[in-house]
Amino acid sequence: MSAYRVRSLDRSEVDSWLDFVHGVFAEAKGARAPPRSYFERHIENDPGAIDSISENVIVAVDEQNRFIGTLRLFRRRLYLNDSVTSAGGIGEVCVRSDHRRRGVATLLLEHAVERLSNAGVELSFLHTSTSESIYRSMGWVSVPQRFVELIRQPAHDHRGHIEQLHLESDDDIHRCSMMYKDFCYRFDGCVVRDQPEYWRKWVQAESGGVAWSDPNLTPVPLRTINKEAYAVLQSKGDAIRVREFFVLENGMKRAGLYLDAFLSKLVAPEQHTVSVILAEPLLSVIGGSPQIVNTFTDTGQMYRRLGDNSSEKHLLPREERHVFWATDAF
Ligand SMILES: CC(C)(COP(=O)(O)OP(=O)(O)OC[C@H]1O[C@@H](n2cnc3c(N)ncnc32)[C@H](O)[C@@H]1OP(=O)(O)O)[C@@H](O)C(=O)NCCC(=O)NCCS
Structure with missing residues (x-):
């Protein structure tokens, strides 16, 4: 030694x-x-x-x-x-x-x-x-950390209400950061992101803002056009992994719908169901009667x-x- x-x-x-x-x-x-x-x-x-x-x-x-x-x-x-x-x-x-x-x-x-x-x-x-x-x-x-695999119905009718999230403007970063903070206090373990630089550089890069070696795994950052919800999704084989998802307090009752609208951006319009991998504590946020087909523990x-x-x-x-x-x- x-x-x-x-x-x-x-x-x-x-x-x-x-x-x-x-x-x-x-x-x-x-x-x-x-x-x-x-x-x-x-x-x-x-x-x-x-x-x-x-x-x-x-x-x-x-x-x-x-x-x-x-x-x-x-x-x-x-x-x-x-x-x-x-x-x-x-x-x-x-x-x-x-x-x-x-x-x-x-x-x-x-x-x-x-x-x-x-x-x-x-x-x-x-x-x-x-x-x-x-x-x-x-x-x-x-x-x-517990994860669930759910079957969801992508909300194709709401596809038009979703747009790509760009983390470049001060306004977007400020909004995300405020929403993120309120949302994450519900959980134990989320990283505090109160530095604009962390959003501009780290979150941007890890949400697909720079080239990923495997383009199939490149995460896609999305938001609702009313700016009530944000998500970063990633295709993983036949499933979609929710890398992060957060919703403004006002939009909480629509959280499940927002998730399904985000999903519609990653699947073909004729696809009616999709398997989604989500952190289990988010189930209480998306509400409804989730159709769980599998559970994982990391x-x-x-x-x-x-x-x-x-x-x-x-x-x-x-x-x-x-x-x-x-x-x-x-
Ligand atoms: C994981 C990794 C960093 C461990 O490095 P390391 O220097 O071999 O680790 P240590 O020697 O301190 O400990 C390794 C084991 O050797 C044992 N050990 C330590 N000194 C020893 C010694 N003198 N003789 C025999 N065994 C010894 C430790 O008790 C430990 O046992 P355990 O695995 O049963 O707990 C190394 O294997 C590695 O680089 N792996 C590839 C990269 C990687 O996967 N990194 C991710 C880690 S999250």
Whole structure:
């Protein structure tokens, strides 16, 4: 272990760091690995990420100062238990294949926790589909996210009431941001998006505003022309995945209709039913008698409290209210 040294990334190393991260994931995941542009997008579109790169990227290097492993911290705040909690997301955790199972990731994670705790961050969170055990052994707990697959009837008659959402104008961003805030207080785990830059760059890019490597998976951002509801949808095989969906308080009684009108934009006019994948807590919003054909649970979203905050404030999301929009994933 002593051969490894943990340090911050220097700004001049960003390109070689991107090559490193992409290379490790490409080797580990083959065709399912994200392209280099995915990691680049995260840095470019995370407001302030480049300026704080040395605070937020930790690398483990060998005696020749070569990258062996790394992770990146994503500073966020989350709506949790009717308030706002500061949070540090941990992403891009990877270690060179010939140095694994020697504790490098553990070492990096210890440094990450120390940095976040020293900065007064209350909670750390991450998503993993393959490595729950490392995180669990270090104190992260999984809070499952429940999803349902529903059969819906696209509201073709209302297709004309839906238009593409562009997140460029200050007015659109302001409206989205206000609506988003009111809506997300209903749930536990949504990222706070009160910075216009986050909408303009991150949300825009992750909603299809930049080229996606798989055009079939490119998300489509939509809104009702009366600006009462917004959604980001993604075709996934025969189903449509709701990456996010929010409705102004005034429009809540029409939420189910709005969802069906959004769906009409992604399917052919002659298609009368479509399968939709939705975060389960949204069922109470869309109302009606949903025709559920399947349920899924994702246990990969994990949280760890930091510092001495075990007292009065309940900091972990409640499972039945747990919503983390796909747009905010990293
Ligand atoms: C996941 C990943 C980052 C782990 O890196 P790592 O440096 O091998 O992790 P560690 O060595 O700290 O821990 C891995 C395991 O080795 C064990 N270990 C740690 N030190 C060890 C040692 N000296 N001898 C034997 N085992 C050891 C740990 O207990 C852990 O066991 P577990 O999987 O049963 O919990 C690495 O496998 C990787 O880069 N995978 C590809 C990229 C990826 O999928 N990243 C996403 C992560 S969400």
